[in-house]
Amino acid sequence: xxxxxxxxxxxxxxxxxxxxxxxxxxxxxxxxxxxxxxxxxxxxxxxxxxxxxxxxxxxxxxxxxxxxxxxxxxxxxxxxxxxxxxxxxxxxxxxxxxxxxxxxxxxxxxxxxxxxxxxxxxxxxxxxxxxxxxxxxxxxxxxxxxxxxxxxxxxxxxxxxxxxxxxxxxxxxxxxxxxxxxxxxxxxxxxxxxxxxxxxxxxxxxxxxxxxxxxxxxxxxxxxxxxxxxxxxxxxxxxxxxxxxxxxxxxxxxxxxxxxxxxxxxxxxxxxxxxxxxxxxxx
Amino acid sequence: xxxxxxxxxxxxxxxxxxxxxxxxxxxxxxxxxxxxxxxxxxxxxxxxxxxxxxxxxxxxxxxxxxxxxxxxxxxxxxxxxxxxxxxxxxxxxxxxxxxxxxxxxxxxxxxxxxxxxxxxxxxxxxxxxxxxxxxxxxxxxxxxxxxxxxxxxxxxxxxxxxxxxxxxxxxxxxxxxxxxxxxxxxxxxxxxxxxxxxxxxxxxxxxxxxxxxxxxxxxxxxxxxxxxxxxxxxxxxxxxxxxxxxxxxxxx
Numbered sequence: 001x002x003x004x005x006x007x008x009x010x011x012x013x014x015x016x017x018x019x020x021x022x023x024x025x026x027x028x029x030x031x032x033x034x035x036x037x038x039x040x041x042x043x044x045x046x047x048x049x050x051x052x053x054x055x056x057x058x059x060x061x062x063x064x065x066x067x068x069x070x071x072x073x074x075x076x077x078x079x080x081x082x083x084x085x086x087x088x089x090x091x092x093x094x095x096x097x098x099x100x101x102x103x104x105x106x107x108x109x110x111x112x113x114x115x116x117x118x119x120x121x122x123x124x125x126x127x128x129x130x131x132x133x134x135x136x137x138x139x140x141x142x143x144x145x146x147x148x149x150x151x152x153x154x155x156x157x158x159x160x161x162x163x164x165x166x167x168x169x170x171x172x173x174x175x176x177x178x179x180x181x182x183x184x185x186x187x188x189x190x191x192x193x194x195x196x197x198x199x200x201x202x203x204x205x206x207x208x209x210x211x212x213x214x215x216x217x218x219x220x221x222x223x224x225x226x227x228x229x230x231x232x233x234x235x236x237x238x239x240x241x242x243x244x245x246x247x248x249x250x251x252x253x254x255x256x257x258x259x260x261x262x263x264x265x266x267x268x269x270x271x272x273x274x275x276x277x278x279x280x281x282x283x
Numbered sequence: 284x285x286x287x288x289x290x291x292x293x294x295x296x297x298x299x300x301x302x303x304x305x306x307x308x309x310x311x312x313x314x315x316x317x318x319x320x321x322x323x324x325x326x327x328x329x330x331x332x333x334x335x336x337x338x339x340x341x342x343x344x345x346x347x348x349x350x351x352x353x354x355x356x357x358x359x360x361x362x363x364x365x366x367x368x369x370x371x372x373x374x375x376x377x378x379x380x381x382x383x384x385x386x387x388x389x390x391x392x393x394x395x396x397x398x399x400x401x402x403x404x405x406x407x408x409x410x411x412x413x414x415x416x417x418x419x420x421x422x423x424x425x426x427x428x429x430x431x432x433x434x435x436x437x438x439x440x441x442x443x444x445x446x447x448x449x450x451x452x453x454x455x456x457x458x459x460x461x462x463x464x465x466x467x468x469x470x471x472x473x474x475x476x477x478x479x480x481x482x483x484x485x486x487x488x489x490x491x492x493x494x495x496x497x498x499x500x501x502x503x504x505x506x507x508x509x510x511x512x513x514x515x516x517x518x519x520x521x522x523x524x525x526x527x528x529x530x531x532x533x534x535x
Contacts, residue, residue, distance in 0.1 A: 087436075105437045
């Protein structure tokens with residue numbers, strides 16, 4: 001299952017866990033390491049005993065790199081993400097960001113989750129200003145909020161309340177609020193999965209456009225293989241619970257990526273196969 | 284037009300009831316029980332000699348005092364109990380025992396402590412409306428969705444900002460529900476309290492009208508006015524639900 005089939009001729013590479021160390025060191029040479037996750041483990045106590053959720057996950061993310069993590073539902077993707085973002089402590093192992101151990105959440109890494117956390121009692125503008133806790137004056141804060149409202153296409157909606165907005169626009173508020181604090185890292189936990197297919201595709205394109213203007217390190221969790229290939233520099237496939245990194249694929253295609261291209265399709269099938277889906281049936 | 288059609292059945296029920304009341308009183312030739320028209324003339328009499336406004340003002344004043352006091356105590360206390368596990372564990376058992384005690388049962392003690400002046404009914408209103416508001420506020424804090432608290436934690440906001448921009452606005456709709464319940468109970472209680480010990484208020488009007496010559500037209504007039512003012516008070520509290528900062532809760 002973990003044979004190295006070498007899709008390199010199409011600009012794609014796949015590595016089993018045995019190859020992981022090598023890949024990481026290669027990448028570390030190219031980009032300074034932003035996030036260094038070492039041997040994370042997590043289990044939860046349930047009525048029926050302990051449930052191991054994350055089983056020895058290690059990964060490195062370079063500065064400005066876009067990593068997508070795909071895995072079957074319920075495999076522990078979100079738990080892994082919350083540990084990396086500092087919301088829950090691991091049982092063992094550690095997360096090192098910029099050389100310092102991550103113990104709690106920080107505005108340096110903003111989490112964007114599936115259901116969103118845009119405050120419904122604040123206007124769009126108040127939401128965008130929420131994270132601005134620095135010494136800026138009120139007018140500076142408003143200018144920052146307006147700038148990011150503009151970037152995500154919310155100009156004219158600053159005074160609107162979230163319940164007056166569509167799902168796609170709420171997602172834009174969420175992203176703009178995160179960008180406004182200039183986080184080094186964006187943690188995106190299935191950010192677009194609550195949107196319809198068309199809106200999800202549009203949001204992906206907008207995210208790429210924004211990342212073209214402002215480089216951020218991104219860790220994306222998704223169950224959508226196409227979304228992962230569309231956006232990421234590397235795609236990591238997680239195993240079922242207790243989850244480990246089962247395989248890593250590099251996506252060496254330049255942006256904008258053509259999702260119908262044979263390279264993308266080949267990569268998609270390889271990832272689906274890794275996830276245990278009969279790739280021929282969905283091709 | 285559709286609003287009118289919507290309220291038509293409700294008006295019809297009231298009209299039928301009035302007609303039946305009138306017909307029965309006329310048919311039985313009752314000398315004590317008044318017809319609807321006698322209630323109207325009785326009301327006009329109260330308006331003309333000015334006593335109606337005095338009674339309404341007295342009742343509303345007591346409710347305003349007791350209810351405001353209850354809001355001032357219940358909201359901060361509810362927020363504190365909701366946020367601090369220890370405060371909840373310490374105070375909740377006591378409040379759960381005090382809460383089911385009818386405010387009427389407090390009347391003898393209220394008279395013992397506060398005498399027969401205004402302080403007694405104000406205390407009774409306070410005690411009856413403070414618990415529902417505490418309970419609602421605590422429940423509001425406990426049901427704040429974790430994703431909002433997580434976001435506040437993520438952005439590293441100060442405790443002050445956490446409370447003013449996340450916790451309090453999140454709980455505000457529940458606080459308003461508690462205030463509606465609290466004010467409703469307060470209005471019920473003031474009338475009951477005034478029946479016992481006081482010389483003014485709508486409760487006193489009802490009891491005094493019966494005692495002073497079986498003026499049942501004034502008794503029923505007082506009852507109807509109590510109902511209408513209660514409806515008005517509830518309507519005022521409903522206006523709060525239309526505030527922009529809480530509309531998100533009622534929008535869907």
